[in-house]
Amino acid sequence: MTAPRFDELIHAPTRLSLVSLLAATEWAEFRYLREQLGMSDSALSKQLATLEQAGYLEVSKSFVGKRPRTSVRLSRDGRRAFDGHVAALQEIVAQAGARLLP
């Protein structure tokens, strides 16, 4: 069972959406994240940099043929932080007596 730990860095709305997407994937391309989140290149890069600086992300660059490809994945610390944040949110809801659908 993951210990609840509210994470202010993850909870910011845009970063929450970004980390949630990454939490469901082994890896995701930059373009995929940009399209799914409806963000500009620069806005997404800024959020990724913030999370990478915190040690929550791993960013790798490669080439598919001649096409550059940037892939992103949550680090172990990032996954742990996300799991703790989810547990904290669930605890807040549970304590308020709200029903959470499975």
Place this chain on the structure above:
Amino acid sequence: MSEPPAVSPSAAADALAEIRARQAQAVDATLVPNTFWPTVGGLMVAFTAAVETGRPWLLAVGTVAFVVGLTAVVGRVLMRHRAQVRTSLIGVRGGAVIAGHVFVTLALGLGTGYAAESAGFGWPATLGTTVTAVAMTATGPWVMRHLRDMMAGRPIGGGR
């Protein structure tokens, strides 16, 4: 005295709903398109028929066409594949669904092929492969929808 929560319960519930929605979004991105099944099925039938003619030139053409076609279909799926869903979301149940689907479609095809051969039908392997192809086309999209619902419904975060 306990600390007040960092956010209100309704804000926490909204955040959990957002997390759940993004999980479903990630799952949707990694499923194969419905056109995959009839296309692969058609390639299998054409290849099997080419083999069963027993004519070397048809076998050669059929083999090349099968390899090129399959490479194109799988390549297209891979090129569009810009995220890889977590394997833990598939889980044992998801793996069993996939394995079961493969087993049933293959068993149907093999069974039909052997039965056709016993009955003296001239193109038993092609008939068997056709049955497999039809089964894949009919059930593939259903399996994808079932896997999608299963994965999207998995516990989020640490699994509470």
